[in-house]
Amino acid sequence: xxxxxxxxxxxxxxxxxxxxxxxxxxxxxxxxxxxxxxxxxxxxxxxxxxxxxxxxxxxxxxxxxxxxxxxxxxxxxxxxxxxxxxxxxxxxxxxxxxxxxxxxxxxx
Amino acid sequence: xxxxxxxxxxxxxxxxxxxxxxxxxxxxxxxxxxxxxxxxxxxxxxxxxxxxxxxxxxxxxxxxxxxxxxxxxxxxxxxxxxxxxxxxxxxxxxxxxxxxxxxxxxxxxxxxxxx
Numbered sequence: 001x002x003x004x005x006x007x008x009x010x011x012x013x014x015x016x017x018x019x020x021x022x023x024x025x026x027x028x029x030x031x032x033x034x035x036x037x038x039x040x041x042x043x044x045x046x047x048x049x050x051x052x053x054x055x056x057x058x059x060x061x062x063x064x065x066x067x068x069x070x071x072x073x074x075x076x077x078x079x080x081x082x083x084x085x086x087x088x089x090x091x092x093x094x095x096x097x098x099x100x101x102x103x104x105x106x107x108x
Numbered sequence: 109x110x111x112x113x114x115x116x117x118x119x120x121x122x123x124x125x126x127x128x129x130x131x132x133x134x135x136x137x138x139x140x141x142x143x144x145x146x147x148x149x150x151x152x153x154x155x156x157x158x159x160x161x162x163x164x165x166x167x168x169x170x171x172x173x174x175x176x177x178x179x180x181x182x183x184x185x186x187x188x189x190x191x192x193x194x195x196x197x198x199x200x201x202x203x204x205x206x207x208x209x210x211x212x213x214x215x216x217x218x219x220x221x222x223x
Contacts, residue, residue, distance in 0.1 A: 032210045043198055043214035044151065085149065091210050094163070096141070096202075098151045 001026050004090050006099030014107050017078050021102045023088030024070045032091035033064055035073045037084045038101065044087055047073075078106045111135050114199050114215035121189055122223055128175075129184045129218045131199030140182035141200040141212065142174060151198070157182055158204065194222045 006023045013019050025033075033050035048055065050062040050071045061074040071088055085101040112133045121127055133140060139158040145151050155174045156163045162174065171187045186193060199215040 034211060043217050045214070046211050049211065087151065089212075094139075094156065094204055096153060096156075096210075096212060098153075100150050 003027060003092070003097035004088060004099045006088055006102055008100055008102060010103040010105060012105045012107055013078055015078055015080060017106075018074065018076050019078060019104065020072055020074045021086055021088075021104075022070050022072045023090075023099050024068075025090040025097070026069070027090075027092045028066075028069060030069075030090045030092040033062075033071045034089040034091075035060075035062055035071075036087040036089060036098075038087060039084045044098075047086070075104075078104075080106050080108060082106050112199060112201055112213050112215040114197075114218050116218060117216065118219050118221075120221045120223065123189055123191060125189050126185070126187045127189060127220075128186070129197055129199075129220075131182050131184070131215055133180055133199075133201040133213070133215075135201055135203075135213060137201035137203045137213075138179065139202050139204045140176070141202070142182065142184050143198040143200060143214075145196045145198060145217075147195070154184075155182075189222045191222050194220055196220070 004025050035047040036044040037047045038044040050064045052064050054063045059076045063072045083106045085103050087101045088099040090097045115130045141156045142154040154168045173185045175183045196217045196219050198217045200212040202212040
């Protein structure tokens with residue numbers, strides 16, 4: 001079983017829509033979780049950390065569900081500039097495990 | 109200021125050659141990494157290294173070797189390049205340890221093409 005599983009999409013949504021991505025992980029001992037964003041032909045960049053209590057940064061909300069072993073990212077009021085690939089990252093011990101990424105295209 | 113830098117940005121070479129990619133971080137992090145991202149965009153870790161421990165992904169061929177002259181640098185040396193080595197290689201760094209937040213910061217990537 002893969003350490004991290006993520007729906008690759010693609011997700012094509014109109015501007016202003018709300019879109020959510022999920023990511024499941026297999027190791028209950030995993031201790032840190034992140035969402036990264038990767039634009040075409042660029043490096044992954046940290047979008048936000050994910051905390052047990054949930055956290056919000058503007059239009060972005062990240063949630064962690066330890067019981068069901070998944071993390072989620074919610075994007076409200078999608079902008080054209082949100083088009084990118086979103087990668088979930090799970091840290092277990094000192095090992096980083098990246099999901100395969102979910103492709104998002106926001107359509108005018 | 110560039111936090112994690114890599115050189116070269118593009119590398120085109122022939123099969124059988126040996127090449128190196130350099131990585132430097134000025135974040136004061138204690139751990140550095142090399143990733144390979146293939147044409148399917150899957151990001152696969154190759155190595156993680158700090159001054160105490162080298163962790164090698166067992167699927168990485170031994171033609172690939174990391175070399176760290178100091179804490180701020182982790183270079184990737186590749187021997188006898190093969191067509192399947194064509195990919196984008198990313199260097200990253202993070203601070204790992206008690207109280208460390210573990211986020212990784214990535215370099216801009218090196219696009220390697222083997223012909």
